[in-house]
Structure formats: C-alpha cells, structure tokens
Amino acid sequence: MKITYSSEKINSFGGINFADHIVRNASVYTTIDKTLGGRGVKAEYSYSDLIRSYLLMVLCGGECAEDITEHLRSELAHVKGFEVCSADTLLRMQKELATKKDTTVSKTGIEHDFNINMDMNKLLVKLAVQTGQLSPKNDNYIFDYDNQFIPTDKYDSKRSYKHADGYFPGIASIGNFPVYIENRNGNSNVKYKQDETLKRAYGVLGENGIKVKHSRMDCGSFDQSVVPVVEANSKYFYIRAQRCASLYDMVKNITYWETETIGFIEYQVTSIEYAPFGWDKTYRYVITREKKVDKQGDDFTYRAIMTNNREITDLEVVEFYNDRGDSERLFDEMNNDFLWKKMPFSFLHENTVFLIMMAICRNLYHFLTDFISKKLDFIKPTFRLKKFIFRFMVVPSK
DSSP states (O other), rough: OOOOOOOOOOOOOHHHHHHHHHHHTTTHHHHHHHOOOOOOTTTOOOOOHHHHHHHHHHHTOSHHHHHHTTTTTHHHTTSOOOOOOOOHHHHHHHHHOOOOOOOOTTTTTTTEEOOOHHHHHHHHHHHHHHTTOTTTTTTOEEEEEEEEOOOOOOTTOOEEETTTEEEEEEEETTTTTEEEEEETTTTTTTTHHHHHHHHHHHHHHHHOOOOEEEEEOOOOOOOOOTTTHHHHHOOOOEEEOOOOOOHHHHHHHHHOOEEEEEEEEEEEEEEEEGGGGOOOEEEEEEEEEEEEESOOOOOOSEEEEESSSSSSSSHHHHHHHHHTHHHHHHHHHHHHHHGGGOOOOHHHHHHHHHHHHHHHHHHHHHHHHHHHHHOOTTTTTOOOHHHIIIIIIIOOOO
C-alpha cells in the first residue's frame, strides 16, 4: 500500500459552507445582534458569533463548546467571514446573557427556583418569524404547552417527583417549533405559577403579531388560575381534565356512548356539559372510556378533555388533542440532537440561556432542511440531524 500526503486543505464537512451561506443570506446573524445588542467596544466576538458557532458545531456533529476548538477549528476556519471562538469565550458569552434567578416560597414552605429570560425568548420568536416558520398572516396556529423534566446533576438542581435531580422547564411550541422556554427547578409542581408563565408566552407571540387559535395542554394545566389565561389568549382550548368525584359520578350514569376506533384501540366516546372548580360556567367535556383488562373495580378507565369548542364532533376533539404527541417528539429531538441533556453550566439561570439558544439552533436547522429539500430530492425536511449530517454535511471540499 502506498500512502500519499497532500498539503491541500481539504474540508471534511463541505456542506457547512452551503448551510452557513443560507442562514447568513436570511439576515439571521444581523437580527441576533440587533435584538441582543452589542458586547462592548473591546469585544472581539458578537452574540451572533455565539449562536452561529453552536449551529455550525451541531451541524458537524459536535456536542460541546470544547469540540469547536479541539476538533472542528480547522473545519470551521474555512467558513467565509467566520472567526472560530474559543470554548471559554463561548461559555462566557452565555453567562453574559443570563438573567437573575427568582426564588419564591409557596404556602407549604417549598422553595421554587424560576428563571425568565425575555430577551432570548423574544429572539426565539423573532427569528421564527423572519425565517417564515411563523407568520402574522396565519390566524390558525396551534399552541402547545408542556413541562419537560431534564435529569441533570448540577450544583443547584433539585429532586423531582420522578426521583431524580434536574430541571423542569416549561416549553411552549407552535407547529412543532419551540417559541417560549422558561426554566424552573425539578422540585416545582408544574401548576405553580403556570398562569404567569403562559401570560408571558402568549405576550411574546402577540408582540410579534402571532395569533393563537387553538391551545392544547395536559392535566398539568388543569387549574382554575390557568384556564382563564388560556381562554383569553386563544379562540379554542383543549385541556386534559383531572378526575374528581362529582364528575366521575356524573360520567358513570351516562347511558349513551358511541364506539370509535382511535389508534387501533376501541373506545367509547360521549360528551357532557360540566362546570369545573365550583364555577357556574360550564364547558364541554369529551369523555372516553376503555374496558379494563384486569376488571378490578370499575369495568372502564375514563378520561376527559375539557374544551370550549362545541363545533366539532367528539371524535374530532379526541384526535385533535392526541396530536399533542408531536411535542414529545420535539423533546426527544432537543434532548438527543440539540444537546439539552448535556447542559454546560452548574446553575439554572445560566443553563436557561443554553436551552433557548439550542432551541434557536434547532429552528434554524429546520429552516435549512426545508430550504435545501426544495433544491435536492435526496434531502427531506423531516430528517433528523444525524441523517442530515451523513447526507449533506459530510462532503469533502476544498
């Protein structure tokens, strides 16, 4: 075997040049600096360099700031108009963007740690609008909200009911794009001050002209302080109702049920009017019941969806609510492709910056795949990151 050494500079990730060019032409980096502001006269790098570095890093398969300087410096040095930052600089810039952590004590004496970073969330929505992923002209958006537990052993992380230390951020999404992220510690109940979180999330969207038609949430949002906020900010809402004795007694006495097949499983479906929380106002409750296999106690398992939409059928309500499964896929993508399970800092408020920054990178990645898929038939907009790297990024170039 004869080995020949070449002095030519060959880039293993040739696709990075096209990817960066597409994002740069969309004026994304300019918007980042306008929104987050400058770092001072003597600063060598800008905040757009920070987000650009992480975007290019994940597109090359990197998993932490050190990968940029240790393994990808020579590759990224080929990118036009880009100076590779050191890992220390990247981490320091994220700390600069952090906001103060708020700690409140509940009536039961539990300390709750929250971190609200409005500047980063405003940037998240503004970039989604700029890249066409959200549009003020669309008045049919579906708003999903959920809390995602992220196990992590950090200095200030606290024990969750899931029997692990970690954070429990609240995440709002539209069309499977994250649009608002607010961090909270692992010991915080998802209902605690959720109404205030949702007000801020809807507010950021409203500032950018984004109108919500439907809101969907699980039983963690079934709270008398949350429902009025959701109803005031969306035309229709769908919230999984928690079981209560009076509702259960009413449901057991229902005699009319329709049999429907939902996801290959046979259910019986009906709907009633019910006033929750002791209110006078009633809402439509769409009830499903499924036969128990073990037949212990009641023969059926009951579930209810509370909604103010009385225009569609019971089956349509259930199927529409079940589409919330997209948010679970979003969490999987954020954790495994965009590094949420590898947070770099020891403190909650600094990791909030990282969570939102990687959500921005994730949205920009989907902007890229959507753009490129219209030019190349071997790239699909639904590709996960690893597949996109193998199909598009790993192309030798010089």
